[in-house]
Amino acid sequence: MASDQERIRERIKALLKKPGNGNCADCGVPEPEWASYTLGVFVCHSCSGLHRNIAQISKVKSLLLDPWSSSELEFLDSVGNIAAKAKYEQIVPAFYYRPTSKDYVLLLDQWIRAKYERKEFMSVERQEPYSAGYREGCLWKRGRDNGQYMSRKFILTEREGVLKYFNKHDAREPKAIMKINTVNATFQAAKIGVPNGLQITYLKDNSTRNIFVYHEDGKEMVDWFNAIRAARYHYLQVAFPGATNSELLPKLTRNYIKEGYMEKTGPKWRPILNANRD
Template structure:
Protein backbone atom coordinates (compact mmCIF):
# COMPACT_ATOMS: atom_id res chain seq x y z
CA UNK A 1 0.00 0.00 0.00
CA UNK A 2 2.82 2.36 0.95
CA UNK A 3 4.46 1.85 -2.42
CA UNK A 4 1.20 2.93 -4.11
CA UNK A 5 1.19 6.17 -2.03
CA UNK A 6 4.86 6.74 -2.78
CA UNK A 7 4.31 6.14 -6.46
CA UNK A 8 1.45 8.70 -6.51
CA UNK A 9 3.52 11.23 -4.60
CA UNK A 10 6.32 10.81 -7.13
CA UNK A 11 3.79 11.23 -9.95
CA UNK A 12 2.57 14.54 -8.44
CA UNK A 13 6.16 15.77 -8.28
CA UNK A 14 6.54 14.99 -11.97
CA UNK A 15 3.30 16.84 -12.78
CA UNK A 16 4.66 19.95 -11.02
CA UNK A 17 7.49 19.97 -13.58
CA UNK A 18 5.06 20.40 -16.48
CA UNK A 19 4.88 23.93 -17.99
CA UNK A 20 2.57 26.22 -15.99
CA UNK A 21 2.29 23.94 -12.95
CA UNK A 22 5.31 25.34 -11.10
CA UNK A 23 3.41 28.44 -9.92
CA UNK A 24 0.01 28.90 -8.25
CA UNK A 25 -2.79 28.92 -10.86
CA UNK A 26 -4.43 31.93 -9.20
CA UNK A 27 -1.77 34.27 -7.75
CA UNK A 28 1.45 33.13 -9.42
CA UNK A 29 3.31 32.26 -6.18
CA UNK A 30 6.12 29.81 -6.87
CA UNK A 31 6.34 26.17 -5.69
CA UNK A 32 2.67 25.36 -5.05
CA UNK A 33 2.13 22.67 -2.42
CA UNK A 34 -1.63 22.20 -2.82
CA UNK A 35 -3.96 21.26 -5.65
CA UNK A 36 -7.67 21.20 -6.44
CA UNK A 37 -8.57 17.68 -7.51
CA UNK A 38 -11.95 18.82 -8.89
CA UNK A 39 -10.58 21.72 -11.01
CA UNK A 40 -7.22 20.12 -11.84
CA UNK A 41 -4.99 23.07 -10.79
CA UNK A 42 -1.95 23.50 -8.54
CA UNK A 43 -2.24 26.15 -5.80
CA UNK A 44 -0.23 27.90 -3.11
CA UNK A 45 -1.22 27.40 0.53
CA UNK A 46 -2.94 30.81 0.72
CA UNK A 47 -5.11 30.33 -2.40
CA UNK A 48 -5.96 26.75 -1.37
CA UNK A 49 -7.60 28.29 1.73
CA UNK A 50 -9.67 30.60 -0.50
CA UNK A 51 -10.73 27.62 -2.64
CA UNK A 52 -12.32 26.17 0.51
CA UNK A 53 -14.83 29.07 0.28
CA UNK A 54 -16.12 27.50 -2.96
CA UNK A 55 -16.11 23.90 -1.70
CA UNK A 56 -19.03 22.99 -3.97
CA UNK A 57 -16.72 23.64 -6.95
CA UNK A 58 -13.20 23.12 -5.69
CA UNK A 59 -11.89 20.43 -3.35
CA UNK A 60 -8.26 20.81 -2.29
CA UNK A 61 -5.56 18.54 -0.91
CA UNK A 62 -1.97 18.96 0.19
CA UNK A 63 0.53 17.47 -2.26
CA UNK A 64 2.79 16.46 0.62
CA UNK A 65 0.49 15.50 3.47
CA UNK A 66 -2.66 14.00 1.94
CA UNK A 67 -3.07 10.63 0.21
CA UNK A 68 -3.91 10.85 -3.51
CA UNK A 69 -5.70 8.24 -5.61
CA UNK A 70 -4.54 7.33 -9.10
CA UNK A 71 -7.79 8.64 -10.62
CA UNK A 72 -7.35 12.07 -8.95
CA UNK A 73 -3.81 12.26 -10.28
CA UNK A 74 -4.94 11.27 -13.76
CA UNK A 75 -7.56 14.02 -13.70
CA UNK A 76 -4.99 16.66 -12.68
CA UNK A 77 -2.67 15.35 -15.38
CA UNK A 78 -5.43 15.77 -17.97
CA UNK A 79 -6.04 19.43 -16.95
CA UNK A 80 -3.15 21.32 -15.28
CA UNK A 81 -2.69 25.06 -14.80
CA UNK A 82 -2.21 26.10 -18.43
CA UNK A 83 -5.33 24.32 -19.72
CA UNK A 84 -7.42 25.62 -16.78
CA UNK A 85 -6.26 29.18 -17.47
CA UNK A 86 -7.12 28.83 -21.16
CA UNK A 87 -10.64 27.83 -20.06
CA UNK A 88 -11.37 30.02 -17.01
CA UNK A 89 -9.38 33.13 -18.04
CA UNK A 90 -10.38 33.09 -21.69
CA UNK A 91 -11.93 36.58 -21.70
CA UNK A 92 -10.29 38.50 -18.85
CA UNK A 93 -10.62 42.16 -19.92
CA UNK A 94 -7.29 43.96 -20.28
CA UNK A 95 -8.23 46.48 -17.55
CA UNK A 96 -9.28 43.81 -15.01
CA UNK A 97 -6.90 43.66 -12.06
CA UNK A 98 -5.20 40.26 -11.80
CA UNK A 99 -4.00 39.91 -8.22
CA UNK A 100 -0.62 38.48 -7.25
CA UNK A 101 0.45 36.77 -4.03
CA UNK A 102 1.30 40.23 -2.63
CA UNK A 103 -2.29 41.49 -2.90
CA UNK A 104 -4.88 41.51 -0.12
CA UNK A 105 -7.13 38.56 0.55
CA UNK A 106 -10.25 40.29 -0.82
CA UNK A 107 -8.78 40.77 -4.31
CA UNK A 108 -7.51 37.17 -4.45
CA UNK A 109 -10.76 35.72 -3.08
CA UNK A 110 -12.91 37.63 -5.59
CA UNK A 111 -10.57 36.70 -8.47
CA UNK A 112 -10.95 33.01 -7.57
CA UNK A 113 -14.75 33.34 -7.25
CA UNK A 114 -14.95 35.31 -10.53
CA UNK A 115 -13.00 32.60 -12.36
CA UNK A 116 -14.48 29.36 -11.07
CA UNK A 117 -17.76 30.20 -9.33
CA UNK A 118 -19.22 32.99 -11.47
CA UNK A 119 -17.30 32.08 -14.65
CA UNK A 120 -17.00 35.78 -15.45
CA UNK A 121 -14.24 35.27 -17.98
CA UNK A 122 -15.97 32.52 -19.92
CA UNK A 123 -19.10 34.58 -20.72
CA UNK A 124 -18.96 38.30 -21.55
CA UNK A 125 -22.44 39.07 -20.16
CA UNK A 126 -21.09 38.27 -16.66
CA UNK A 127 -18.83 41.35 -16.89
CA UNK A 128 -21.59 43.95 -17.11
CA UNK A 129 -21.27 45.24 -13.50
CA UNK A 130 -17.84 46.79 -14.01
CA UNK A 131 -17.46 47.29 -17.76
CA UNK A 132 -20.64 49.30 -18.43
CA UNK A 133 -19.00 52.74 -18.06
CA UNK A 134 -21.60 53.95 -15.56
CA UNK A 135 -22.09 52.82 -12.00
CA UNK A 136 -24.01 54.11 -9.02
CA UNK A 137 -24.49 52.74 -5.56
CA UNK A 138 -23.88 53.27 -1.86
CA UNK A 139 -20.57 52.88 -0.08
CA UNK A 140 -19.67 53.46 3.55
CA UNK A 141 -17.41 56.52 3.63
CA UNK A 142 -15.28 57.64 6.53
CA UNK A 143 -16.14 61.11 7.82
CA UNK A 144 -13.26 63.54 7.50
CA UNK A 145 -13.56 65.05 10.96
CA UNK A 146 -15.10 62.44 13.24
CA UNK A 147 -13.95 59.20 11.61
CA UNK A 148 -17.48 57.74 11.56
CA UNK A 149 -18.55 55.76 8.49
CA UNK A 150 -21.67 57.07 6.78
CA UNK A 151 -23.58 55.60 3.84
CA UNK A 152 -22.96 57.80 0.80
CA UNK A 153 -24.20 57.65 -2.77
CA UNK A 154 -21.41 57.34 -5.37
CA UNK A 155 -21.72 57.77 -9.14
CA UNK A 156 -19.01 56.81 -11.61
CA UNK A 157 -19.57 58.30 -15.06
CA UNK A 158 -17.12 57.45 -17.77
CA UNK A 159 -18.80 59.91 -20.14
CA UNK A 160 -18.19 62.79 -17.71
CA UNK A 161 -14.81 61.35 -16.72
CA UNK A 162 -15.57 61.61 -13.00
CA UNK A 163 -16.38 59.76 -9.80
CA UNK A 164 -18.56 61.81 -7.45
CA UNK A 165 -20.30 61.29 -4.14
CA UNK A 166 -23.26 62.98 -2.48
CA UNK A 167 -23.74 63.75 1.20
CA UNK A 168 -27.51 63.39 0.97
CA UNK A 169 -29.46 60.99 -1.16
CA UNK A 170 -31.52 63.72 -2.81
CA UNK A 171 -28.69 66.28 -3.04
CA UNK A 172 -28.43 68.01 -6.40
CA UNK A 173 -24.78 68.93 -6.02
CA UNK A 174 -22.09 66.36 -5.29
CA UNK A 175 -19.93 66.82 -2.20
CA UNK A 176 -16.82 65.97 -4.23
CA UNK A 177 -15.95 65.47 -7.89
CA UNK A 178 -12.93 63.30 -8.59
CA UNK A 179 -11.58 63.55 -12.13
CA UNK A 180 -10.30 60.45 -13.90
CA UNK A 181 -6.97 62.05 -14.77
CA UNK A 182 -5.71 61.99 -11.15
CA UNK A 183 -7.84 59.37 -9.40
CA UNK A 184 -6.32 56.27 -7.83
CA UNK A 185 -7.86 53.39 -5.88
CA UNK A 186 -6.00 50.89 -3.72
CA UNK A 187 -7.15 48.32 -1.17
CA UNK A 188 -5.95 49.09 2.36
CA UNK A 189 -7.56 46.56 4.72
CA UNK A 190 -4.86 46.82 7.38
CA UNK A 191 -4.81 50.60 7.48
CA UNK A 192 -8.58 51.08 7.32
CA UNK A 193 -9.31 48.19 9.67
CA UNK A 194 -11.92 46.41 7.53
CA UNK A 195 -11.19 43.57 5.06
CA UNK A 196 -12.98 45.43 2.22
CA UNK A 197 -11.44 48.85 2.89
CA UNK A 198 -10.36 50.90 -0.15
CA UNK A 199 -8.51 54.20 -0.27
CA UNK A 200 -9.39 56.54 -3.14
CA UNK A 201 -7.08 59.49 -3.82
CA UNK A 202 -7.38 62.38 -6.24
CA UNK A 203 -5.80 65.78 -6.68
CA UNK A 204 -7.66 68.83 -5.45
CA UNK A 205 -5.84 72.09 -6.25
CA UNK A 206 -2.77 69.94 -6.90
CA UNK A 207 -2.80 68.52 -3.37
CA UNK A 208 -3.66 64.91 -2.65
CA UNK A 209 -7.05 64.25 -1.05
CA UNK A 210 -7.84 60.84 0.51
CA UNK A 211 -11.21 59.23 1.04
CA UNK A 212 -11.72 55.84 2.68
CA UNK A 213 -14.64 53.58 1.72
CA UNK A 214 -15.87 50.03 2.07
CA UNK A 215 -18.88 47.83 1.32
CA UNK A 216 -19.96 44.73 3.23
CA UNK A 217 -20.15 42.77 -0.03
CA UNK A 218 -16.68 41.91 -1.32
CA UNK A 219 -17.84 41.48 -4.92
CA UNK A 220 -19.44 44.94 -4.89
CA UNK A 221 -16.17 46.47 -3.68
CA UNK A 222 -14.00 44.74 -6.30
CA UNK A 223 -16.56 45.67 -9.00
CA UNK A 224 -16.18 49.34 -8.01
CA UNK A 225 -12.40 48.97 -8.16
CA UNK A 226 -12.47 47.49 -11.67
CA UNK A 227 -15.08 50.04 -12.79
CA UNK A 228 -12.64 52.81 -11.78
CA UNK A 229 -9.90 51.02 -13.73
CA UNK A 230 -11.96 50.76 -16.93
CA UNK A 231 -13.01 54.42 -16.68
CA UNK A 232 -9.35 55.38 -16.21
CA UNK A 233 -8.37 53.35 -19.29
CA UNK A 234 -11.01 55.03 -21.46
CA UNK A 235 -9.96 58.46 -20.17
CA UNK A 236 -6.32 57.75 -21.10
CA UNK A 237 -7.26 56.37 -24.53
CA UNK A 238 -9.11 59.61 -25.32
CA UNK A 239 -6.56 61.95 -23.70
CA UNK A 240 -3.57 60.34 -25.41
CA UNK A 241 -4.80 58.94 -28.72
CA UNK A 242 -2.35 56.75 -30.58
CA UNK A 243 -0.53 55.43 -27.51
CA UNK A 244 -0.82 51.65 -27.12
CA UNK A 245 -2.96 50.27 -24.29
CA UNK A 246 0.09 48.40 -23.02
CA UNK A 247 1.45 51.79 -21.93
CA UNK A 248 -1.62 52.58 -19.81
CA UNK A 249 -2.52 49.22 -18.29
CA UNK A 250 0.15 49.36 -15.54
CA UNK A 251 -1.00 52.91 -14.66
CA UNK A 252 -4.75 52.40 -14.23
CA UNK A 253 -4.36 52.06 -10.47
CA UNK A 254 -1.26 51.76 -8.33
CA UNK A 255 -0.33 50.41 -4.94
CA UNK A 256 1.91 52.63 -2.84
CA UNK A 257 5.63 51.99 -3.02
CA UNK A 258 5.89 52.19 0.77
CA UNK A 259 3.99 53.42 3.82
CA UNK A 260 4.79 53.63 7.51
CA UNK A 261 5.81 55.79 10.44
CA UNK A 262 8.96 57.92 10.48
CA UNK A 263 9.86 60.99 12.52
CA UNK A 264 10.62 64.33 10.85
CA UNK A 265 11.84 67.79 11.73
CA UNK A 266 11.00 71.18 10.20
CA UNK A 267 12.78 73.13 7.42
CA UNK A 268 15.27 74.80 9.81
CA UNK A 269 16.25 71.42 11.33
CA UNK A 270 16.12 72.97 14.81
CA UNK A 271 12.61 71.83 15.78
CA UNK A 272 11.99 68.58 17.63
CA UNK A 273 11.26 65.47 15.57
CA UNK A 274 7.59 64.50 15.32
CA UNK A 275 6.17 61.09 14.44
CA UNK A 276 4.26 61.14 11.16
CA UNK A 277 2.70 58.59 8.80
CA UNK A 278 4.52 58.66 5.44
CA UNK A 279 3.24 57.44 2.07
CA UNK A 280 5.45 57.14 -1.03
CA UNK A 281 3.02 57.37 -3.96
CA UNK A 282 4.58 57.69 -7.39
CA UNK A 283 6.91 60.70 -6.97
CA UNK A 284 5.02 62.23 -4.04
CA UNK A 285 6.29 61.56 -0.53
CA UNK A 286 3.45 62.65 1.74
CA UNK A 287 3.24 62.82 5.51
CA UNK A 288 0.14 62.76 7.70
CA UNK A 289 -0.51 63.16 11.40
CA UNK A 290 -2.79 60.11 11.24
CA UNK A 291 -2.80 57.38 8.53
CA UNK A 292 -6.50 58.07 7.81
CA UNK A 293 -6.26 61.85 7.44
CA UNK A 294 -8.01 63.36 4.43
CA UNK A 295 -5.14 65.72 3.57
CA UNK A 296 -1.37 65.43 3.92
CA UNK A 297 0.45 67.83 6.27
CA UNK A 298 3.07 68.14 3.57
CA UNK A 299 4.21 66.65 0.26
CA UNK A 300 7.73 66.34 -1.13
CA UNK A 301 8.43 65.79 -4.82
CA UNK A 302 11.18 63.25 -5.49
CA UNK A 303 12.65 63.54 -8.96
CA UNK A 304 15.35 61.66 -10.85
CA UNK A 305 18.89 61.28 -9.43
CA UNK A 306 20.36 63.18 -12.42
CA UNK A 307 18.45 66.33 -11.37
CA UNK A 308 20.00 66.96 -7.93
CA UNK A 309 17.78 64.52 -5.99
CA UNK A 310 19.43 61.96 -3.72
CA UNK A 311 18.99 60.08 -0.47
CA UNK A 312 21.65 59.49 2.22
CA UNK A 313 21.48 56.94 5.07
CA UNK A 314 22.65 59.53 7.66
CA UNK A 315 21.69 62.84 9.27
CA UNK A 316 23.95 65.90 9.34
CA UNK A 317 26.20 65.69 12.46
CA UNK A 318 24.83 68.93 13.96
CA UNK A 319 21.22 67.71 14.13
CA UNK A 320 19.72 66.95 17.55
CA UNK A 321 16.32 66.21 19.09
CA UNK A 322 15.56 62.80 17.59
CA UNK A 323 15.04 59.55 19.49
CA UNK A 324 14.69 57.12 16.58
CA UNK A 325 18.30 56.45 15.68
CA UNK A 326 18.21 55.48 12.00
CA UNK A 327 18.35 58.70 10.01
CA UNK A 328 17.79 59.51 6.34
CA UNK A 329 18.55 62.78 4.54
CA UNK A 330 16.38 63.35 1.46
CA UNK A 331 18.10 65.89 -0.80
CA UNK A 332 16.07 67.92 -3.29
CA UNK A 333 17.32 70.91 -5.37
CA UNK A 334 15.67 73.31 -2.89
CA UNK A 335 16.24 71.81 0.54
CA UNK A 336 17.06 68.78 2.64
CA UNK A 337 14.37 66.80 4.47
CA UNK A 338 15.48 64.94 7.58
CA UNK A 339 13.64 61.85 8.81
CA UNK A 340 14.42 59.01 11.23
CA UNK A 341 13.29 55.39 11.32
CA UNK A 342 12.70 53.15 14.31
CA UNK A 343 14.81 50.22 13.04
CA UNK A 344 17.68 49.63 10.64
CA UNK A 345 15.35 47.42 8.56
CA UNK A 346 12.84 50.28 8.23
CA UNK A 347 15.61 52.58 7.03
CA UNK A 348 16.81 50.01 4.45
CA UNK A 349 13.25 49.52 3.16
CA UNK A 350 12.59 53.26 2.85
CA UNK A 351 15.90 53.87 1.07
CA UNK A 352 15.15 51.00 -1.35
CA UNK A 353 11.75 52.61 -2.13
CA UNK A 354 13.36 56.04 -2.66
CA UNK A 355 16.01 54.51 -4.95
CA UNK A 356 13.29 53.05 -7.21
CA UNK A 357 11.92 56.56 -7.73
CA UNK A 358 15.34 58.25 -8.03
CA UNK A 359 16.43 55.75 -10.71
CA UNK A 360 13.26 56.11 -12.79
CA UNK A 361 13.45 58.56 -15.73
CA UNK A 362 11.14 61.57 -15.43
CA UNK A 363 8.05 61.63 -17.65
CA UNK A 364 7.15 64.89 -19.47
CA UNK A 365 4.09 65.45 -17.27
CA UNK A 366 6.22 64.96 -14.12
CA UNK A 367 8.27 68.06 -14.94
CA UNK A 368 5.06 70.08 -14.65
CA UNK A 369 4.38 68.55 -11.22
CA UNK A 370 7.96 69.33 -10.16
CA UNK A 371 7.55 72.96 -11.29
CA UNK A 372 4.36 73.24 -9.23
CA UNK A 373 6.16 71.97 -6.10
CA UNK A 374 8.99 74.49 -6.63
CA UNK A 375 6.61 77.44 -6.84
CA UNK A 376 4.20 76.29 -4.19
CA UNK A 377 3.40 79.12 -1.77
Protein backbone atom coordinates in the same frame (compact mmCIF):
# COMPACT_ATOMS: atom_id res chain seq x y z
CA MET B 1 9.87 -2.79 -6.14
CA ALA B 2 8.32 0.66 -5.59
CA SER B 3 5.17 0.78 -3.48
CA ASP B 4 1.90 2.30 -4.67
CA GLN B 5 2.52 5.43 -2.60
CA GLU B 6 5.99 5.84 -4.04
CA ARG B 7 4.62 5.56 -7.56
CA ILE B 8 1.98 8.16 -6.72
CA ARG B 9 4.63 10.53 -5.36
CA GLU B 10 6.66 10.13 -8.53
CA ARG B 11 3.57 10.76 -10.61
CA ILE B 12 2.85 13.96 -8.70
CA LYS B 13 6.43 15.16 -9.22
CA ALA B 14 6.08 14.50 -12.93
CA LEU B 15 2.79 16.44 -13.07
CA LEU B 16 4.38 19.45 -11.36
CA LYS B 17 7.11 19.50 -14.01
CA LYS B 18 4.59 19.89 -16.81
CA PRO B 19 4.46 23.41 -18.32
CA GLY B 20 2.31 25.76 -16.25
CA ASN B 21 1.95 23.48 -13.24
CA GLY B 22 5.07 24.74 -11.48
CA ASN B 23 3.33 27.95 -10.41
CA CYS B 24 0.07 28.56 -8.57
CA ALA B 25 -2.82 28.78 -11.05
CA ASP B 26 -4.25 31.81 -9.22
CA CYS B 27 -1.47 33.98 -7.76
CA GLY B 28 1.56 32.66 -9.64
CA VAL B 29 3.88 31.77 -6.76
CA PRO B 30 6.29 28.93 -7.59
CA GLU B 31 6.18 25.36 -6.31
CA PRO B 32 2.48 24.87 -5.46
CA GLU B 33 1.91 22.15 -2.87
CA TRP B 34 -1.86 21.79 -3.22
CA ALA B 35 -4.25 20.90 -6.01
CA SER B 36 -7.97 21.03 -6.73
CA TYR B 37 -9.05 17.59 -7.82
CA THR B 38 -12.39 18.92 -9.09
CA LEU B 39 -10.95 21.78 -11.17
CA GLY B 40 -7.69 20.12 -12.11
CA VAL B 41 -5.40 22.99 -11.07
CA PHE B 42 -2.29 23.26 -8.90
CA VAL B 43 -2.37 26.02 -6.27
CA CYS B 44 -0.31 27.36 -3.38
CA HIS B 45 -1.18 26.90 0.30
CA SER B 46 -2.74 30.40 0.59
CA CYS B 47 -4.94 30.02 -2.48
CA SER B 48 -5.97 26.52 -1.42
CA GLY B 49 -7.57 28.11 1.65
CA LEU B 50 -9.55 30.44 -0.59
CA HIS B 51 -10.64 27.51 -2.74
CA ARG B 52 -12.23 26.06 0.38
CA ASN B 53 -14.58 29.06 0.34
CA ILE B 54 -16.10 27.59 -2.83
CA ALA B 55 -16.07 23.97 -1.68
CA GLN B 56 -19.11 23.20 -3.80
CA ILE B 57 -16.92 23.84 -6.85
CA SER B 58 -13.34 23.25 -5.79
CA LYS B 59 -12.10 20.50 -3.50
CA VAL B 60 -8.42 20.67 -2.61
CA LYS B 61 -5.87 18.32 -1.11
CA SER B 62 -2.21 18.56 -0.17
CA LEU B 63 0.07 17.04 -2.78
CA LEU B 64 2.50 15.95 -0.08
CA LEU B 65 0.35 14.96 2.87
CA ASP B 66 -2.97 13.67 1.55
CA PRO B 67 -3.64 10.36 -0.23
CA TRP B 68 -4.33 10.51 -3.96
CA SER B 69 -6.11 7.99 -6.14
CA SER B 70 -5.06 7.11 -9.66
CA SER B 71 -8.29 8.54 -11.06
CA GLU B 72 -7.69 11.89 -9.34
CA LEU B 73 -4.18 12.09 -10.76
CA GLU B 74 -5.49 11.17 -14.19
CA PHE B 75 -7.89 14.10 -13.99
CA LEU B 76 -5.10 16.48 -12.91
CA ASP B 77 -3.03 15.23 -15.82
CA SER B 78 -5.89 15.74 -18.28
CA VAL B 79 -6.43 19.38 -17.20
CA GLY B 80 -3.54 21.21 -15.54
CA ASN B 81 -2.99 24.92 -15.12
CA ILE B 82 -2.54 25.88 -18.77
CA ALA B 83 -5.77 24.23 -19.92
CA ALA B 84 -7.66 25.61 -16.91
CA LYS B 85 -6.46 29.15 -17.65
CA ALA B 86 -7.53 28.78 -21.27
CA LYS B 87 -10.99 27.86 -20.03
CA TYR B 88 -11.55 30.11 -17.01
CA GLU B 89 -9.54 33.15 -18.18
CA GLN B 90 -10.74 33.31 -21.78
CA ILE B 91 -11.67 37.00 -21.80
CA VAL B 92 -10.18 38.78 -18.79
CA PRO B 93 -10.47 42.52 -19.52
CA ALA B 94 -7.12 44.26 -19.82
CA PHE B 95 -8.01 46.65 -16.98
CA TYR B 96 -9.09 43.89 -14.55
CA TYR B 97 -6.63 43.66 -11.67
CA ARG B 98 -4.84 40.31 -11.55
CA PRO B 99 -3.72 39.92 -7.92
CA THR B 100 -0.49 38.37 -6.72
CA SER B 101 0.35 36.67 -3.43
CA LYS B 102 1.40 40.07 -2.02
CA ASP B 103 -1.99 41.69 -2.53
CA TYR B 104 -4.83 42.18 -0.07
CA VAL B 105 -6.51 38.80 0.41
CA LEU B 106 -9.92 40.13 -0.70
CA LEU B 107 -8.55 40.69 -4.21
CA LEU B 108 -7.32 37.10 -4.40
CA ASP B 109 -10.56 35.72 -2.97
CA GLN B 110 -12.69 37.59 -5.50
CA TRP B 111 -10.32 36.72 -8.36
CA ILE B 112 -10.75 33.03 -7.55
CA ARG B 113 -14.52 33.38 -7.15
CA ALA B 114 -14.79 35.38 -10.39
CA LYS B 115 -12.94 32.66 -12.31
CA TYR B 116 -14.40 29.44 -10.99
CA GLU B 117 -17.63 30.33 -9.19
CA ARG B 118 -19.13 33.16 -11.26
CA LYS B 119 -17.27 32.30 -14.49
CA GLU B 120 -17.02 35.99 -15.30
CA PHE B 121 -14.23 35.56 -17.84
CA MET B 122 -16.14 33.07 -19.94
CA SER B 123 -18.93 35.55 -20.78
CA VAL B 124 -18.72 39.31 -21.42
CA GLU B 125 -22.26 39.79 -20.08
CA ARG B 126 -21.12 38.74 -16.61
CA GLN B 127 -18.58 41.60 -16.52
CA GLU B 128 -21.15 44.40 -16.64
CA PRO B 129 -20.77 45.49 -12.97
CA TYR B 130 -17.31 46.89 -13.70
CA SER B 131 -17.14 47.28 -17.48
CA ALA B 132 -20.36 49.12 -18.34
CA GLY B 133 -18.82 52.60 -18.03
CA TYR B 134 -21.38 53.65 -15.41
CA ARG B 135 -21.78 52.53 -11.82
CA GLU B 136 -24.03 53.83 -9.08
CA GLY B 137 -24.37 52.62 -5.50
CA CYS B 138 -23.91 53.33 -1.82
CA LEU B 139 -20.66 53.01 0.09
CA TRP B 140 -19.79 53.73 3.69
CA LYS B 141 -17.63 56.87 3.74
CA ARG B 142 -15.55 58.02 6.68
CA GLY B 143 -16.32 61.51 7.91
CA ARG B 144 -13.44 63.96 7.75
CA ASP B 145 -14.00 65.47 11.19
CA ASN B 146 -15.59 62.78 13.39
CA GLY B 147 -14.21 59.66 11.70
CA GLN B 148 -17.63 58.01 11.65
CA TYR B 149 -18.76 56.08 8.58
CA MET B 150 -21.95 57.21 6.88
CA SER B 151 -23.73 55.75 3.85
CA ARG B 152 -23.15 57.92 0.79
CA LYS B 153 -24.27 57.60 -2.82
CA PHE B 154 -21.45 57.29 -5.36
CA ILE B 155 -21.69 57.61 -9.14
CA LEU B 156 -18.92 56.72 -11.55
CA THR B 157 -19.58 57.92 -15.08
CA GLU B 158 -17.02 57.25 -17.76
CA ARG B 159 -18.84 59.53 -20.22
CA GLU B 160 -18.38 62.53 -17.91
CA GLY B 161 -14.97 61.33 -16.76
CA VAL B 162 -15.75 61.71 -13.07
CA LEU B 163 -16.43 59.91 -9.82
CA LYS B 164 -18.75 61.81 -7.50
CA TYR B 165 -20.49 61.29 -4.20
CA PHE B 166 -23.52 62.85 -2.54
CA ASN B 167 -24.06 63.63 1.14
CA LYS B 168 -27.71 62.63 0.83
CA HIS B 169 -29.11 59.85 -1.34
CA ASP B 170 -31.68 62.21 -2.88
CA ALA B 171 -29.32 65.18 -3.25
CA ARG B 172 -29.15 66.75 -6.69
CA GLU B 173 -25.70 68.29 -6.37
CA PRO B 174 -22.66 66.17 -5.46
CA LYS B 175 -20.56 66.91 -2.41
CA ALA B 176 -17.37 66.17 -4.36
CA ILE B 177 -16.45 65.61 -7.98
CA MET B 178 -13.27 63.64 -8.65
CA LYS B 179 -11.88 63.67 -12.16
CA ILE B 180 -10.94 60.24 -13.45
CA ASN B 181 -7.62 61.53 -14.78
CA THR B 182 -6.41 62.16 -11.20
CA VAL B 183 -8.16 59.38 -9.27
CA ASN B 184 -6.22 56.54 -7.66
CA ALA B 185 -7.76 53.69 -5.66
CA THR B 186 -5.95 51.24 -3.41
CA PHE B 187 -7.08 48.77 -0.75
CA GLN B 188 -5.90 49.92 2.68
CA ALA B 189 -7.93 47.86 5.15
CA ALA B 190 -5.20 47.83 7.82
CA LYS B 191 -4.68 51.57 7.60
CA ILE B 192 -8.38 52.44 7.53
CA GLY B 193 -9.28 49.91 10.20
CA VAL B 194 -12.27 48.34 8.44
CA PRO B 195 -12.57 45.24 6.23
CA ASN B 196 -12.60 45.92 2.48
CA GLY B 197 -11.41 49.48 3.09
CA LEU B 198 -10.54 51.45 -0.05
CA GLN B 199 -8.55 54.67 -0.12
CA ILE B 200 -9.45 56.96 -3.03
CA THR B 201 -6.99 59.74 -3.77
CA TYR B 202 -7.61 62.62 -6.15
CA LEU B 203 -6.55 66.19 -6.87
CA LYS B 204 -8.60 69.24 -6.01
CA ASP B 205 -7.28 72.76 -6.50
CA ASN B 206 -3.81 71.27 -7.03
CA SER B 207 -3.93 69.61 -3.61
CA THR B 208 -4.10 65.90 -2.87
CA ARG B 209 -7.31 64.78 -1.17
CA ASN B 210 -8.26 61.38 0.25
CA ILE B 211 -11.54 59.72 1.03
CA PHE B 212 -11.94 56.36 2.75
CA VAL B 213 -14.80 54.01 1.91
CA TYR B 214 -15.85 50.42 2.42
CA HIS B 215 -18.71 47.99 1.86
CA GLU B 216 -19.62 44.87 3.81
CA ASP B 217 -19.83 42.93 0.55
CA GLY B 218 -16.31 42.20 -0.69
CA LYS B 219 -17.48 41.65 -4.26
CA GLU B 220 -19.07 45.09 -4.24
CA MET B 221 -15.77 46.74 -3.29
CA VAL B 222 -13.73 44.80 -5.84
CA ASP B 223 -16.28 45.68 -8.54
CA TRP B 224 -15.94 49.38 -7.65
CA PHE B 225 -12.16 49.04 -7.72
CA ASN B 226 -12.18 47.47 -11.18
CA ALA B 227 -14.81 49.92 -12.44
CA ILE B 228 -12.44 52.78 -11.53
CA ARG B 229 -9.62 50.95 -13.30
CA ALA B 230 -11.82 50.48 -16.38
CA ALA B 231 -12.72 54.18 -16.51
CA ARG B 232 -9.07 55.19 -16.17
CA TYR B 233 -8.03 52.65 -18.78
CA HIS B 234 -10.44 54.07 -21.36
CA TYR B 235 -9.43 57.65 -20.45
CA LEU B 236 -5.74 56.81 -20.92
CA GLN B 237 -6.43 55.12 -24.25
CA VAL B 238 -7.87 58.40 -25.51
CA ALA B 239 -5.22 60.58 -23.84
CA PHE B 240 -2.32 58.47 -25.14
CA PRO B 241 -3.37 57.01 -28.49
CA GLY B 242 -1.01 54.34 -29.68
CA ALA B 243 0.25 53.48 -26.19
CA THR B 244 0.51 49.77 -25.46
CA ASN B 245 -1.19 47.96 -22.59
CA SER B 246 2.18 47.41 -20.97
CA GLU B 247 2.54 51.19 -20.83
CA LEU B 248 -1.03 51.93 -19.71
CA LEU B 249 -1.79 49.24 -17.14
CA PRO B 250 0.75 50.39 -14.50
CA LYS B 251 -0.98 53.79 -14.53
CA LEU B 252 -4.50 52.55 -13.76
CA THR B 253 -4.12 52.24 -9.99
CA ARG B 254 -0.98 52.29 -7.89
CA ASN B 255 -0.26 50.84 -4.49
CA TYR B 256 1.81 52.85 -2.09
CA ILE B 257 5.24 51.34 -1.51
CA LYS B 258 5.68 53.34 1.70
CA GLU B 259 3.44 55.83 3.43
CA GLY B 260 3.94 57.71 6.68
CA TYR B 261 5.16 60.88 8.35
CA MET B 262 8.65 62.36 8.53
CA GLU B 263 10.03 65.33 10.37
CA LYS B 264 10.89 68.18 8.05
CA THR B 265 13.08 71.14 8.90
CA GLY B 266 11.94 74.66 8.21
CA PRO B 267 13.87 77.25 6.19
CA LYS B 268 17.31 78.12 7.53
CA TRP B 269 17.65 81.45 9.37
CA ARG B 270 20.10 83.80 7.81
CA PRO B 271 21.16 87.16 9.27
CA ILE B 272 20.42 90.20 7.14
CA LEU B 273 23.46 92.38 6.68
CA ASN B 274 22.94 96.08 6.21
CA ALA B 275 25.75 97.93 4.54
CA ASN B 276 26.11 101.60 5.50
CA ARG B 277 27.18 103.92 2.75
CA ASP B 278 29.23 107.00 3.37
